[in-house]
Amino acid sequence: MQADLLQEARRQAEICNACRYCEGYCSVFPALHAERAFADGDLIQLANLCHNCRGCYYACQYTAPHEFDLNLPQALANVRQDSWETFAFPQAAGRAFQKNGLLITLVTVVGFALLFWAARALAASGGEGFYAVLSHNAMLAIFLPAFVFPLISIAISLRRYWRHVGAGPFRPRHLIAAVGQAANMKNLKGGHGDGCNFEDEDRFTHARRAVHQAVMYGFLLCFAATSVATIMHYVFDMPAPYGLFSLPKLLGLAGGLLLTVGCVEMIRLKLRADRLLGAARAFGGELAFIGLLGFVAFSGLGLYVLGQTPAMPALLMLHLGAVLAFFLLMPFTKMAHGFYRLAALTVDAQRKG
Incomplete structure (x- = not known):
């Protein structure tokens, strides 16, 4: 797995875990909020739970131009894609x-x-x-x-x-x-x-x-x-x-x-x-x-x-x-x-x- 993709997904997941605005959106957020810290395996599991509906992105107050620059659908999509290639x-x-x-x-x-x-x-x-x-x-x-x-x-x-x-x-x-x-x-x-x-x-x-x-x-x-x-x-x-x-x-x-x-x-x-x-x-x-x-x-x-x-x-x-x-x-x-x-x-x- 590419470490930079996992690190970016981890950064964003930690911010989402503190915010919790999107808790009821899909299966990703209850699973995300159940963790205090995110190992690589946790992030890969979250990425493959994500269906990329993008609702969380458009509801988020921390997307660009905010300094947090959140784009969780993209971060999880990149990890998900890399996981398919790694495990193939x-x-x-x-x-x-x-x-x-x-x-x-x-x-x-x-x-x-x-x-x-x-x-x-x-x-x-x-x-x-x-x-x-x-x-x-x-x-x-x-x-x-x-x-x-x-x-x-x-x-x-x-x-x-x-x-x-x-x-x-x-x-x-x-x-x-x-x-x-x-x-x-x-x-x-x-x-x-x-x-x-x-x-x-x-x-x-x-x-x-x-x-x-x-x-x-x-x-x-x-x-x-x-x-x-x-x-x-x-x-x-x-x-x-x-x-x-x-x-x-x-x-x-x-x-x-x-x-x-x-x-x-x-x-x-x-x-x-x-x-x-x-x-x-x-x-x-x-x-x-x-x-x-x-x-x-x-x-x-x-x-x-x-x-x-x-x-x-x-x-x-x-x-x-x-x-x-x-x-x-x-x-x-x-x-x-x-x-x-x-x-x-x-x-x-x-x-x-």
Whole structure:
């Protein structure tokens, strides 16, 4: 961890601890006020509890030009970003991709190229639908390692985080409480339930909360569609392709729509927001990853529409190439924040007992 980022966050946290004006704003402030002094692990935990709604900044009387020059959202965002890079496995990948939108784009292009090559080199024979372009076994050989690797990477990263913040023994009830908070985005409701100030300091809005829910539930529905299709294939001997009104298609269509709309709106909100209240150096990397996630969803929807046309093979390779890039980059990009935030909420539930 970068000592200067932690020291600045510590300075600001100590001032906030003396003031206590923002006590009811979100989960950060009760946790902050429970401490008398802040170890590095305490600051990392507070940073990952923060949802960067910015309400505390606009309510604060000690922001610039006051001599205290408080900007707690930015201080915590910088520590949070650095923690993701520090705990990433391998760490070099976290340092490379968290802030670099160009590298994320390059990996996506490589994913496209790899899938187009696979379609030519591993051409399917006798398959139906998508399997007429790339066989089921070829897809499994490509995507199973790409799915397992990020799970292992994230598990190692979260173990490092758990140890560094000094969390106690894991208890399922704490995770259940954390999932409940994450499911309704409680910390994006604002201190008085009016929403947050992410777009405009004078306007409270639930737009960011709604967009995060669209992305989260859209992703979960898409994942559910893939999981159901896998069960149908291996357990019930019902291989694809599936009809429009089958469960995998209905889940995938709903998830794709939510995810596409959510990513487009999230990019719009980020472009309108004040970059100086977040981790400014990570802005390009965040936009690139949201764009990649949105393209995965949009290209998947395109396959629903054009799956029976001559455009299908090329569109399938673009979609699968983006999916491959998404999975490989997941532990080292903005996607990691969902796992860290759930861990931070679990640790906070542990603190509350």
